[in-house]
Amino acid sequence: MKRIIIVFAFLAILASCNSETKTKDNGTEQSDTTIKLETDTSGEVDIALKDITTDEALIATALMAAPEESRANATVIGYNMAGEFVTLKEGSNEFICLADDPNKAGFSAACYHKNLEPFMARGRALKAEGKTFQEIFDIREAEAKSGKLDMGGLGSALHIYFGSETQYNPETSEVPGAQYRYVVYMPFATAESTGLPEVPLAPNHPWIMNPGTHRAHIMISPIPQKKE
Incomplete structure (x- = not known):
């Protein structure tokens, strides 16, 4: 029984880590994409004649x-x-x-x-x-x-x-x-x-x-x- 509880606890911690990693990855990708889009946009914007x-x-x-x-x-x-x-x-x-x-x-x-x-x-x-x-x-x-x-x-x-x-x-x-x-x-x-x-x-x-x-x-x- 004790072993089962330990296994469940370990799985819970692992799931939490995976969730945190995904959140950071998404945040980083979003930040990188925004910078890239801003860079691309600033380089392509045409001044209105x-x-x-x-x-x-x-x-x-x-x-x-x-x-x-x-x-x-x-x-x-x-x-x-x-x-x-x-x-x-x-x-x-x-x-x-x-x-x-x-x-x-x-x-x-x-x-x-x-x-x-x-x-x-x-x-x-x-x-x-x-x-x-x-x-x-x-x-x-x-x-x-x-x-x-x-x-x-x-x-x-x-x-x-x-x-x-x-x-x-x-x-x-x-x-x-x-x-x-x-x-x-x-x-x-x-x-x-x-x-x-x-x-x-x-x-x-x-x-x-x-x-x-x-x-x-x-x-x-x-x-x-x-x-x-």
């Missing part, structure tokens, strides 16, 4: 065209959401950024040295008058040659940030898939005066466009970065 439908979004994405260290103090101009061409943000440095036009397909923002503003403003004014691209070119050509139009000197830069998407990441202000192109204005420069070809020899190679005219400029189109 937003449409560029506010003046704040226009400003944020326009500034992406400027060098990073110059964005905070750059001026931003362009069409606001009401369709008016205004100064969206006052700045204090040498850069003027042109915001994306909400009424045009795709995305295109630009940022240029303030020395180019007379040239850019004249183009906008002529376009508002209904002039065609060739008419604008010819008028500015004549005015630049006569000295009436200030071209800003040699080497004034234009940064272009463009793409097909019309949404942006509100945390980084980046437009998915957008890429950069750079233009360096060299009024009346030629292939002979610069040593640059008139057509690109390979991707990412500089070349001179509109050589010999007021609009002569060096084109630089970086190769888009591959997504890993």
Whole structure:
């Protein structure tokens, strides 16, 4: 009888140990799974993209065209959401950024040295008058040659940030898939005066466009970065 009681007591203790072990194992597995899920989730979460439908979004994405260290103090101009061409943000440095036009397909923002503003403003004014691209070119050509139009000197830069998407990441202000192109204005420069070809020899190679005219400029189109 005594032996039977001892056996039952031993079985009870063993059952208790097994139960405790299962509880700890389940708790550990649950904890590990939660951490793993959190890790997996944090690595896979996509930031919700937003449409560029506010003046704040226009400003944020326009500034992406400027060098990073110059964005905070750059001026931003362009069409606001009401369709008016205004100064969206006052700045204090040498850069003027042109915001994306909400009424045009795709995305295109630009940022240029303030020395180019007379040239850019004249183009906008002529376009508002209904002039065609060739008419604008010819008028500015004549005015630049006569000295009436200030071209800003040699080497004034234009940064272009463009793409097909019309949404942006509100945390980084980046437009998915957008890429950069750079233009360096060299009024009346030629292939002979610069040593640059008139057509690109390979991707990412500089070349001179509109050589010999007021609009002569060096084109630089970086190769888009591959997504890993």
